[in-house]
Amino acid sequence: MQKASPTTPHFATHPNEFLAALYQAAVNRALPLHNTAAYLPPPPKGRTVVLGAGKAGGAMAQAVEALWPVDKPLSGLVVTRYHHTPPRPAGVPERIEVVEASHPVPDAAGLAAAERILQLTQGLTEDDLVLFLISGGGSALLTLPADGLTLEDKQRINRDLLNSGAGIGEMNCVRKHLSRIKGGRLAAACAPAQVVTLTISDVPGDDPSVIASGPTVP
Template identity: 85%
Template sequence: MTAPDPRTQPRAFLEHLYRAAVHRALPLHNTAPFLPRPPRGRTLVLGAGKAGGAMAQAVEALWPQDAPLSGLVVTRYHHTPPRPAGVRERIEVVEASHPVPDAAGLQAAERILALTRGLTSDDLVLCLISGGGSALLTLPAEGLTLEDKQRINRQLLDSGANITEMNCVRKHLSRIKGGRLAAACAPARVVTLTISDVPGDDPSVIASGPTVPDATSCADAVAILQRYAIEVPGAIMSLLEQGALETPKPADAVFQGQEVHMIATPQQSLEAAAAAARAAGLEAHILSDEMEGESREVGKVHAALARAVALRGQPFGRPCVILSGGETTVTVRKQPEGTARGRGGRAGEFCLGLAQALQGQAGVWALAADTDGIDGMEDNAGAFIGPDTLQRALAQGMKIDGYLSRNDAYGYFHALGDLVVTGPTHTNVNDFRAMLVL
């Protein structure tokens, strides 16, 4: 596909780079090299995540048509892609809530765990794991209710905790995550295919690692809960403090002979976007696929870099594209009584911080979006900014500081017509950020 001219169509060009990144991470393009041979027994497919529906369809399309195949995968509401023509449905796909779990996710997790009963050493369990699986695969520890998990999840999401910290807690408050699903599959062989949405591509963090050993401890979970003042029932805190909710560890024999394959990563998608930029005649620079921190602060750092390039040609010459990925966080600020809560996610808040710090810098455009097509809990993937963003907002009486103070990126960019709306992409390799400096 020919790229739009970045000099005359900067927004369309940045959206082209985003599409290149997403395309690289689609399951159908990445699954075949990692599929094992059919076993002597049966093949059971289990999975969870925002890419779950697309991963299941990829397996259905690639698995031998005469070999037995069945299973259950849970994905986010409205994230099941249309079934390709000629691909027979053999894996059931159900939908549930994300990022806050619901009863549908609880029921799916119970069914998935039930399907592991009666497996033998002749059987193969193919686990399809992608980002979002922590909320979608919810099975509270004994003594916790779904309502407890929902409340804890909301507090974690608002706290500013990073994904590794959040998923450490989630693993220890679950009966299926943190390696427990793999333990339930014994003695069957387990092969996990995963799409990374976390900095460092650690499979024990992706979807809270239901099929891989967990090196974190109950003590780690307690420290995180205390650090962010997350409330849990007293009886559960006592169990954590006693180590009674510990997860299977790397030395556990249950993981011997199991395989984990990373079929798509953030770095691969950033490299695809860089290649698309270079094909359009621009230099492309990837900062990192592991960036973390407060979204607005990461935006300010990116702004400082873009201004240096625009004003001094350092550290990169113009024209160029600067790319980054990872998973930033948003600490939701408390608002005065009666004030409406702002709307938006990590990508939008990054763009607010970026625009505020750029102060209308000439020659700089940027797009930030989540590769799953959903920024937080909204209907947009992210947002776009240009040199005229602040000026156009002020013409409508909108001051960016106020929108930042109430975490209302959605309201700001919606009013400007600068939301990036793609719908679900059926994959998830986390944050995508691109700055164009001309």
């Protein structure tokens, strides 16, 4: 266990302040800007396209924008939940588009974002890199119904799943089989480009095939 900072209030004399300090330390450690650098791959010979979905998508995109070399190409599209795009840090240029959609029941904005994200995988080469930013909530935000299904079908099924009492793994197992983009299909669409996925987990066990229904994990 890491020792508390010398500035951390003592638990015996200031218990409330001590707990608040522990909470704030945990929140700060989870912020993408504080933990992304160690996991970024080197820039490729070609383009870097950032795609993603999740409630932390806006913060993850901003972290990549802040950390990516300014002289290297960077573009892409990430979808996050309504009102979940954080204020832009001072001095960080906007290079990745962030759009918002509905969660936990998908809507037309999420469908449009998923269609655009799938389109951005076209024309990639083996010199290109696709950086996927995946976090909790991505399953609803990245909705692209399988052939024969409509958005209304997906909305009804999502509501039924949410009311069923099923666990997140069970729900996302159903969701990925009703999607043209989940269950690894999004990664497959990127071939022959290199694919790297950065994930913030919100599911017990951290199974990458369950987080956001695994758009890059079959």
